[in-house]
Structure formats: structure tokens, C-alpha cells
Amino acid sequence: MRRSSAYQSILRYTSSFIFLVLTTGEFDIRRQFFNTALLTASISAQTTAVEQIALNSNNSWLTVSTHDLTVLVQENITFEVILSGPLDKDISIRFVRQHEALVELYPHEFTISSSNPQNQTVNILGVRPGHLEITAGSVPNDSWIVNDLFVRVIVANSEIINYISLAFGWFYFLAWSISFYPQIYINFKRKSVVGLNLDFLAFNVVGFALYAVFNFGLYWIPEVQAEYNSRHPRSVNPVLLNDVVFAPNALLATILTVMQCFIYERGNQRVSTLASGILGLFFIFVLVTMILSVLNILHWLDFLYYCSYIKLIITMVKYIPQALINYRRKSTAGWSIGTVLMDFAGGAFSMLQMILNAYNYDDWISIFGDPTKFGLGLLSVIFDMLFILQHYVFYRTESNPPEKSSNGLYNGATGEYSSLVKHPKCNCESLSLK
Numbered sequence: 001m002r003r004s005s006a007y008q009s010i011l012r013y014t015s016s017f018i019f020l021v022l023t024t025g026e027f028d029i030r031r032q033f034f035n036t037a038l039l040t041a042s043i044s045a046q047t048t049a050v051e052q053i054a055l056n057s058n059n060s061w062l063t064v065s066t067h068d069l070t071v072l073v074q075e076n077i078t079f080e081v082i083l084s085g086p087l088d089k090d091i092s093i094r095f096v097r098q099h100e101a102l103v104e105l106y107p108h109e110f111t112i113s114s115s116n117p118q119n120q121t122v123n124i125l126g127v128r129p130g131h132l133e134i135t136a137g138s139v140p141n142d143s144w145i146v147n148d149l150f151v152r153v154i155v156a157n158s159e160i161i162n163y164i165s166l167a168f169g170w171f172y173f174l175a176w177s178i179s180f181y182p183q184i185y186i187n188f189k190r191k192s193v194v195g196l197n198l199d200f201l202a203f204n205v206v207g208f209a210l211y212a213v214f215n216f217g218l219y220w221i222p223e224v225q226a227e228y229n230s231r232h233p234r235s236v237n238p239v240l241l242n243d244v245v246f247a248p249n250a251l252l253a254t255i256l257t258v259m260q261c262f263i264y265e266r267g268n269q270r271v272s273t274l275a276s277g278i279l280g281l282f283f284i285f286v287l288v289t290m291i292l293s294v295l296n297i298l299h300w301l302d303f304l305y306y307c308s309y310i311k312l313i314i315t316m317v318k319y320i321p322q323a324l325i326n327y328r329r330k331s332t333a334g335w336s337i338g339t340v341l342m343d344f345a346g347g348a349f350s351m352l353q354m355i356l357n358a359y360n361y362d363d364w365i366s367i368f369g370d371p372t373k374f375g376l377g378l379l380s381v382i383f384d385m386l387f388i389l390q391h392y393v394f395y396r397t398e399s400n401p402p403e404k405s406s407n408g409l410y411n412g413a414t415g416e417y418s419s420l421v422k423h424p425k426c427n428c429e430s431l432s433l434k
Helices: 005-023 026-044 050-056 159-178 181-190 198-220 222-231 241-263 273-294 300-317 319-329 337-360 371-394
Strands: 062-064 068-072 076-083 091-097 103-106 109-112 120-126 130-139 151-156 408-411 416-423 428-433
Touching: 068 076, 068 120, 091 103, 103 130, 120 151, 151 159, 159 241, 159 337, 181 241, 181 337, 198 222, 198 241, 198 273, 198 300, 198 319, 222 300, 273 300, 300 371, 319 371, 337 371
Parallel strands: 068 151
Antiparallel strands: 062 076, 076 120, 091 109, 091 130, 103 120, 130 151, 408 416, 416 428
């Protein structure tokens, strides 16, 4: 039986609200790189493909050559209004700017004649940096005529800043993509995972698995995409190709690290009861929501939203166990500083890109108006700084202990040193813990 309309509305509005927060958080950080690439490309070259667009626009009598444009301040760019079928009467079109001070349009309004129908070229002049949406009304006032007649416009201060932002995007995307492998290498080199907190590893496996499910669902499944478009008309799919590529890479690297835990020495380390309990609750929640989706009580898009919320929670807490074990052991041995440095570089470049974009598009509220946008990236950087201090300052002498020394041994399983003590009475030696 389908849920009641009231229950359905509550779930949808709750999901939409949290998703707006989420998409400005962790997922937004990775999306910025590819958004910037697309925006820069739109400045350097605009291709219309008019005939193909006309064939594809079956929901509106009029469409446009592109739905997304970037223009520089005091520069011009054009798009075409395309007629996708014959007219039986004249149609008058009038554009509506979401923020009138940001751009100027020419022509602002025009008429398409039924006796001599032609596509109309529209010029956009950038006036002030910012974001806006251009929509249209028509006479006769029928929504199906202009349903597809909209353009999302970004007005930028500088093309150079666009390219710098794009470079920063490449830097942090690559840094985050390879950040998993220094830990795998150090585990292989030491033949031990002692010092790598297994709670952190368990949280990562679950988090990246749910992240992959969310990305694959929104990127590949048409039914889910249709549901998303019905809830967020004129919005761009939040999952891009880089998300789809990054998620399995992160998941496979984390699974490989888990396999190392079964092969190499791990001492008495295990996943804590607290972490097991939290992950157990997550599993039950995912299982219940999946069953509800199978039974058509819950939409699959809502199921994907809930998976993404769990990933968000995991990102907020996963670093804490590793920081605690370093503190208790007074050592970072076994915890790869290479992974930390790559993660720190990725987080730093992502925040720098956010600041550049905020200036370039006069969108400071995207950083300071919502703490989650900066918060998740900043949280990761803060933990990385703590790990760097633990490795190079607080526990510097214990960070890379030798396996053997002239006067004793280092136990990789326990993290303890032993030294040889000579007994004068029996003239023999024994190991003593330091």
C-alpha cells in the first residue's frame, strides 16, 4: 500500500532540505572542479548544435541552444531561442531575469511570426558578478510554449581566476585520488597494520560504499533521475562523472587496506564495540529503508538520500579514533603521513578554489552563509593538521621507530621498545621494556 500523502510530503520536504545542505558540503567540494571546467569551456567556445537540440526538446515549443552560460563582466555572449515546430499563430516572448542588476539582455522581448518563423539570437551583457536564472513568459500564456526556455547564467569577474580555479581543482582531485595508496604501501613495507586504527578503516569502507551507491544511482538509473528532475526542475544532476570515478577508486583502495589487516600483523587491534554498534545501526537503517523502497513505500531517490546522509555523518566522526590511538600510543608509527599530507593538500586546494570562486562570482554567502559548505572541508584539514603535529612535533621521536637497534628491539605489534640488560651475577643478558 502506498504511503499517505501527508507522510509522503514530510519525507520529501525533509529529504530536500537535508539534501540542499549536503550538496553544499562534501559533494559540492568535488563538484566545483568539474563545474569550473565546464564554465571555463563555455567562455572559450560555445557550440550550439541547434538541430539536435530541437529534436530533443519534446516538452516545449521553444527551447534554447544551451541552458548554462558563463559571461565575464562587461563582456557579451549569445544564445539562440530555437523553434522546435511549426506555428499556427504569432508568439510573443518576454524574458524575466532573476536578478536584473547582473545582466542586460538584447532583445528583452520579441515576437516569432507564424508566417515567417525564425530562430532568435539573444545577447547577454555581464554587468555584475553573480548567479541568476533567465526564464520567459509568452503570449498566448501557455506554459508548454516556454517550459524549456530558461538559461542559468554565471557572471564572473575574471577569466584568469577561472583557469586558476580549474588548476586548483585538478590538484585536489588528484591529491584525494592518490591519498589512499601511501597507507597501503607502508602496510606492505612494514608487513604490519599496527598503528592504523581499524575503526577509521571500518568507517571508511561503509562511507565510501554508501557514497558509491548514491553516485551510481543518480548517475546511471533513469527512474531515479526522473524522480530527481520532478522534485528539482531546472536543476543540474548533482552527481558528475568525477564522483562516479572517485567513489569506486576510494572503495577499492579501502577494501585492499582491509585485506592487509587479515594478512599482516595487527597485534591485538580490532574494531571497537562502539564503532561496531554505530555501524550496526547504520546497517539496520539502510536495510529497512531499502526494504521500504522495494515495497514502493519509499522512493528510491529517498533511499539514496539517506545513504548520503550516513556518509556525511561518517565523514564528521571517522578521524576521531585515529587521533585518539595516536595520542594513547604517543606515536604515529603505522599511520602514513603521506596519506595525511595528500588529504591535507586536497582539502587546502579545495577551500582555496571555493574562495576564488566566491570572489569571482560574488558568492561569499556560499561560504559564510552556510557553515556546512566550508565546514566539512575545514574539519578534514583541521584533523590533518593535528596528525601532522602529532607526527612531526608531539611524537616526533616515536613516529618512525627502528625495528632493531644496537641495544634493543622494537615490537611492532605492541609499539613498545625493549633493551638488553646485563646481569653481573650470572653474566647473562635479558630483554627489559623501556
